[in-house]
Amino acid sequence: MICSTSFSWARSLALLAVFALLGGCAAVSASGRAIAEVDRPRPKIAVFPVQNLSGGVAPLEEIRAALVGFLEADCGEVVGEKELQAVMAAERVRNVGGITGPLAMKMREATGADSVLITSLELYNEQFPPKIALLARLVSLTDPPAILWMDSVGLAGDEAPGILGLGLIRQPDQLRDKALRTLVGSLKAHLTGEKGSLEAARKFQPKMAYGIVSLGAEKKYRIAVTPFFNFSDRKYAGEIMALHFVDALQKFDNIEVIEPGIVLEEMLRFRIIMEDGFSKPAAGNLFVTLEPDFIFSGKVFDYLDYTGEWGVPVVDFSTEMIDGKNRQVVWTSKSYNAGSDGVFFFDWGRVTTARAMAAGMAQAISGLIAQ
């Protein structure tokens, strides 16, 4: 008995020593990172007003103000509100969901910023449990503008209730700040050179996929992602789905996604109205002006988020990709998932927002296309 006690004491001491050493390693690593951050020049970022794709009323200015606060603390200098408004008024900027080459150059000259942060609000619900979903991308202020970073976040207040509901988030502001911190954390990680995961959960793989194209690693393929044709009841589902694909595709090294603001500008210039999808002449116009290797489009049939505690989000869409060489469809897929897919015990693995599923499904398809 005595022997056993002394052995457990020795084991505890050894464990403590290991933890102490591990802590020491972390401290060294953190201080190393801190030095690297000091050396790296802090970028100057212009933050566009938040684009509202939620289909409802949302405190956009408050979200932007909170985002600016987190950015200034973690990532770099942010262009002042008055300075940005002056440029936007002078250039008569109406679309805050994208940027074109000439506007990017004028913004750079007027504000001295290197890049612009374009944020889209996908979902905002204050009713318990509160829900929020955001997409954000950092675009260079160059002509043509290039997507430097993109990510999305979607949270629900009851996502991780924990024991006795201690993990529930009841205040929308608290959830908003958590979501914004996640986004800014991702941007900060990108600025420090970290790379995110390209893996998608198995349940998000497309139910059916057909492709006669293989993208090699030796070349960077230009892809124009156009808004999806919306058959669903959710307003802006086509735009949201397209943004998830922009996010997913741009993560691959062999793919360059054309800034959606430029694509939209060209579609408006040619007065392209999609009837059931892309026609050959409509695609032809984009191929001539934007010179992409592929045009990526699709149809959304369901993009459903639920309100309140009980419900299941549903996402159902199909995609198609047209090749610039022969103007033929070289990729099609069909995906559908519900938030309860693969859930068997105690809501373990339940997905609470359509954003989480859409992002996973887009990631899975992009992985198949890119590799």
Next chain:
Amino acid sequence: MRLVKIVLLVSLVVALPACSKMITPYHDQNMDFSGIETVAVLPFANLSGQRNVEGRVRDVFMNMFIATGGVYVLPAGEVARGISRIQIVEPTAPSVEEIQKLGEVLHADAVITGMLKEYGEVRSGTAASNVISLSLQMIEVKSGKVIWTGNSTKGGISVKDRLLGGGGQPMNQITEEAVSDLLHQLFLG
């Protein structure tokens, strides 16, 4: 005597399905299907009573059809352009002349029209399940003749649904099963 009765009853149950009428798919025996390379799938007619579901079924069919690798299926946007260009009054049931004009505009060898007869939930007593019933026909552009017809019904209330409940299979799943059945009828007769 009792054994004879049981045997007769079992034989009756076994023989009953023979009385059911099964609609067989039609293939034009004189048609060389290998000559069909490009196909335009027109919007399906919707008799189901559910709004906008024909687009979903058409999309699944187009995706699965192109995925066979046997033919090139024109994108829906291109078909819509053709329809508006030659001003087809009723795209779900075009005339022979309209099909021939559409084929010329789109450079398609054949056109597929379809009819969605049932889609959604069916109820019988306390049991409920999903059902789909779809019929398609392929028309050759050159001759304007119907060269293939097929139909499929999937889902519905099974004995299991009646006994255990559960609501049957999801709509997407039975749609894929029905389309897969139709493609099987088209390619394998």
